[in-house]
Amino acid sequence: VSASAIPSPPTIVFADRLDAQVRRRESQIVLGLDPDPTALWPGTDTERRGSVAERAAASVLVHCRALIDAAGPACVAVKPQLARFEALGTPGWGALEEVVAHAHQADLLVIADAKRGDIDVSARAYARALIGAIDTPWGSLCGLAADMVTVNPLMGADALEPFIATAREAGAGILALVRTSNPGAADIQELELAGGGRVWERLAALVNRLGRDGVGESGLSDVGAVVGATAPEHLARARELMPRAVFLLPGVGAQGGRVEHLAPAFAPGPAGGLIAASRSIACAHSTTGQKPAEAARAEAERLRELALRVSQGI
Amino acid sequence: VSASAIPSPPTIVFADRLDAQVRRRESQIVLGLDPDPTALWPGTDTERRGSVAERAAASVLVHCRALIDAAGPACVAVKPQLARFEALGTPGWGALEEVVAHAHQADLLVIADAKRGDIDVSARAYARALIGAIDTPWGSLCGLAADMVTVNPLMGADALEPFIATAREAGAGILALVRTSNPGAADIQELELAGGGRVWERLAALVNRLGRDGVGESGLSDVGAVVGATAPEHLARARELMPRAVFLLPGVGAQGGRVEHLAPAFAPGPAGGLIAASRSIACAHSTTGQKPAEAARAEAERLRELALRVSQGI
Numbered sequence: 001v002s003a004s005a006i007p008s009p010p011t012i013v014f015a016d017r018l019d020a021q022v023r024r025r026e027s028q029i030v031l032g033l034d035p036d037p038t039a040l041w042p043g044t045d046t047e048r049r050g051s052v053a054e055r056a057a058a059s060v061l062v063h064c065r066a067l068i069d070a071a072g073p074a075c076v077a078v079k080p081q082l083a084r085f086e087a088l089g090t091p092g093w094g095a096l097e098e099v100v101a102h103a104h105q106a107d108l109l110v111i112a113d114a115k116r117g118d119i120d121v122s123a124r125a126y127a128r129a130l131i132g133a134i135d136t137p138w139g140s141l142c143g144l145a146a147d148m149v150t151v152n153p154l155m156g157a158d159a160l161e162p163f164i165a166t167a168r169e170a171g172a173g174i175l176a177l178v179r180t181s182n183p184g185a186a187d188i189q190e191l192e193l194a195g196g197g198r199v200w201e202r203l204a205a206l207v208n209r210l211g212r213d214g215v216g217e218s219g220l221s222d223v224g225a226v227v228g229a230t231a232p233e234h235l236a237r238a239r240e241l242m243p244r245a246v247f248l249l250p251g252v253g254a255q256g257g258r259v260e261h262l263a264p265a266f267a268p269g270p271a272g273g274l275i276a277a278s279r280s281i282a283c284a285h286s287t288t289g290q291k292p293a294e295a296a297r298a299e300a301e302r303l304r305e306l307a308l309r310v311s312q313g314i
Numbered sequence: 315v316s317a318s319a320i321p322s323p324p325t326i327v328f329a330d331r332l333d334a335q336v337r338r339r340e341s342q343i344v345l346g347l348d349p350d351p352t353a354l355w356p357g358t359d360t361e362r363r364g365s366v367a368e369r370a371a372a373s374v375l376v377h378c379r380a381l382i383d384a385a386g387p388a389c390v391a392v393k394p395q396l397a398r399f400e401a402l403g404t405p406g407w408g409a410l411e412e413v414v415a416h417a418h419q420a421d422l423l424v425i426a427d428a429k430r431g432d433i434d435v436s437a438r439a440y441a442r443a444l445i446g447a448i449d450t451p452w453g454s455l456c457g458l459a460a461d462m463v464t465v466n467p468l469m470g471a472d473a474l475e476p477f478i479a480t481a482r483e484a485g486a487g488i489l490a491l492v493r494t495s496n497p498g499a500a501d502i503q504e505l506e507l508a509g510g511g512r513v514w515e516r517l518a519a520l521v522n523r524l525g526r527d528g529v530g531e532s533g534l535s536d537v538g539a540v541v542g543a544t545a546p547e548h549l550a551r552a553r554e555l556m557p558r559a560v561f562l563l564p565g566v567g568a569q570g571g572r573v574e575h576l577a578p579a580f581a582p583g584p585a586g587g588l589i590a591a592s593r594s595i596a597c598a599h600s601t602t603g604q605k606p607a608e609a610a611r612a613e614a615e616r617l618r619e620l621a622l623r624v625s626q627g628i
Contacts, residue, residue: 034435037450045451056450083432083439087448087457090411094404115432117466118397119496119569121348122427125397134401136351136370137359143401152431154468154491156498177468182433184470191516194506199513202505255433 010171014147015246015271016216018173021109022271025076028307029300030111030248032278033067033080033099035060037088039283041067041292050091057091060084064099068106070293071281071300077109077147079248079276100144109147111248111274115177116163117152123159127166131174148173150226150248153203160210164223168214173222173246178203179238181228181251200234204241215244219268224248227265229257229275235264239272247273252303253280259306266311275307324485328461329534329560329585332487335423336585339390342621343614344425344562346592347381347394347413349374351402353597355381355606364405371405374398378413382420384607385595385614391423391461393562393590414458423461425562425588429491430477431466437473441480445488462487464540464562467517474524478537482528487536487560492517492552495542495565514548518555529558533582538562541579543571543589549578553586561587566617567594573620580625589621 010017022028037056040063047058068078078099085096100110116126128134129143151163153176163174179189179200189200204225211223224246227238238247247265251257252275265273277300284295324331336342351370354377361372382392392413399410414424430440442448443457465477467490477488493503493514503514518539525537538560541552552561561579565571566589579587591614598609 036435037448037452037455052450052453052455055452056455081432081436081439083430083436083443086407086443087439088455089443089457090404090408093400093407097404113436115466116397116429118395118429119494122395122397125395125401129397129400129403129406134351136366138351138369139366141351141366141370141402143403152429152466152468154466154502155494155496156501156503158496158498180433180469182469182472184472187470187520188468188513188516189470191513192508194508199502199505202502206501 012171013214013216014167014171014173014222015214015220016218017171018109018246019216019218019220019269019271022076026308027074027076027304028270028273028275028311029075029304030274030276031068031071031075031078031281031300032276033064033078034278035063035084053089054091057088057095060088060092061095061098065102066293067282067296068103068108071296072103072106072108074297074300074304075108077111077274078103079111079113081113097144100146111148111150111175112144112146113150115150115152117155117159119155120158120162124162124166127163131172132166132170146172148175148224150175150177152177153206157206157210164210164214167222173224175224175226175246175248176203176207178207178225179227179231179234181230181255181257185228185231201237201241204238207245208242211245218271220244220246220271226250229262230255232257232261235262239264239267244268246271248276249273250276252277254278259303259310263310263313270311273311275303277303326485327528327530328481328485328487328536329528330530330532331485332423332560333530333532333534333583333585336390340622341388341390341618342584342587342589342625343389343618344391344393344588344590345382345385345389345595345614346590347378347392348592349377349398367403368405371402371409374402374406375409375412379416380607381596381610382417382422385610386417386420386422388611388614388618389422391425391588392417393425393427395427411458414460425462425464425489426458426460427464429464429466431469431473433469434472434476438476438480441477445486446480446484460486462489462538464489464491466491467520471520471524478524478528481536487538489538489540489560489562490517490521492521492539493541493545493548495544495569495571499542499545515551515555518552521559522556525559532585534558534560534585540564543576544569546571546575549576553578553581558582560585562590563587564590566591568592573617573624577624577627584625587625589617591617
């Protein structure tokens with residue numbers, strides 16, 4: 001394998017690819033994949049051989065495939081939570097690679113929920129691991145090949161730039177944490193600054209600045225932001241500070257966020273907001289009494305229709 | 315494998331185990347393992363079969379083992395940078411597991427340089443992946459079994475608490491980013507707050523508060539901090555704000571930090587500061603002309619003696 005095996009840079013910026021995908025699939029729903037080995041769907045324990053890690057990873061893979069097959073048609077992307085796969089060691093990483101391939105075969109984008117952040121050389125290695133490819137003496141090595149990756153901006157611009165450079169080479173995008181959905185988000189992100197504004201607003205300004213060179217014809221940028229759906233009072237301000245960023249909106253459902261409150265996310269267009277839902281889809285059967293796949297499909301479709309209406313201002 | 319396979323909680327707090335290890339080995343040096351497949355030591359390409367990822371991972375493993383064998387005797391711990399292993403996919407994670415095992419066999423502690431941070435359930439999964447064990451229907455599954463893990467505190471206390479809880483169950487420790495060694499660290503960490511102080515000082519206060527219940531007889535806590543050696547002007551203040559925290563001090567060597575400037579880290583005792591060195595050890599031969607292993611051993615020993623003198627106030 002020679003260097004010529006590395007694909008040439010994409011001719012379409014990522015945000016336009018995302019915009020087209022959202023319009024074509026008429027969905028802003030991101031299916032969160034957070035598989036808990038103790039709460040997999042029935043019928044997933046199909047692997048009778050191997051170590052604990054191998055059996056758990058095999059079952060997690062069957063579970064994720066079934067969830068994608070059931071709820072995927074109502075979604076635009078899946079979002080595997082890397083923690084859940086890392087917890088299963090080497091076989092877990094293998095399952096993650098197969099989950100990504102399965103989602104891509106189902107015409108879904110993949111958001112690697114990794115929340116990585118590190119100094120330049122390490123950030124570059126993470127970026128290549130998750131959305132790019134690395135050179136080795138034995139040839140080029142494609143990584144996880146996700147379409148977007150979540151990143152942590154605490155270490156500043158130079159920790160994000162390698163992700164952005166890699167994303168632009170690969171035709172992918174990044175989503176930086178700006179205002180997260182957890183209660184503790186306030187501890188640091190809400191601190192008031194001497195110069196005015198709060199820490200999260202400074203993170204938003206950083207996202208906006210770094211995204212300027214990645215804006216496509218859709219008006220959206222390849223540098224997006226994670227803005228929790230649990231703090232909708234911040235959404236309008238976040239949109240003001242980041243007019244071109246794609247917002248990934250976690251926290252709907254189990255964490256208490258409501259789709260009806262997310263309208264400001266869609267100001268730049270239908271792909272301005274991506275609504276992540278995980279437990280509310282995967283565990284829908286626990287409240288409806290339906291079979292897991294039926295309940296997941298119905299809940300994803302309900303969220304899809306609701307989000308579409310909110311994004312259209314209906 | 316039943317639940318009884320889970321070890322009972324340790325009777326010694328992690329910080330005391332670390333303190334004993336530093337005193338016994340007379341070393342505060344942490345050997346950073348950041349293997350770049352294009353810059354491995356000669357003689358590491360021993361694997362003639364398999365995919366690009368498998369051959370790269372096999373060579374990375376041979377390189378890391380050789381580096382540990384050469385420089386490990388002068389060190390107290392190794393610090394694998396997870397990005398470098400993730401970049402090699404599933405075989406990379408396998409190599410990481412073997413590197414951890416090799417370091418433990420060499421009587422070295424392992425600091426998983428992961429910089430993870432996420433909401434509660436995901437933080438718990440990461441913690442179990444890296445320093446703990448998870449329950450599955452097929453039995454308990456031990457993760458990477460590192461002794462410490464680096465974590466990112468941007469998401470607040472509730473994103474750190476699952477790491478701390480898991481660390482205390484497992485007899486491990488955590489190291490939260492407080493003031494990192496990269497130039498961009500200033501972008502967010504140095505922002506001045508309306509209530510006085512800077513963002514990094516608030517992170518330091520959080521580390522200090524969360525570490526109160528994990529202080530051992532050594533006077534050190536199981537909640538430590540990453541404080542870059544490239545900004546030594548902050549060290550005295552960091553020590554004031556976190557009197558019981560173990561400091562991981564990256565940035566010596568390639569990034570420009572100097573051991574001579576790190577004295578405040580050692581105020582609570584010899585294990586108060588752990589000095590991470592990666593490229594300066596692994597690439598020492600590029601300036602000395604020695605064989606890689608000889609040069610690495612000599613540079614690690616030089617740093618060990620220097621750090622010991624600084625920690626003793628000599």
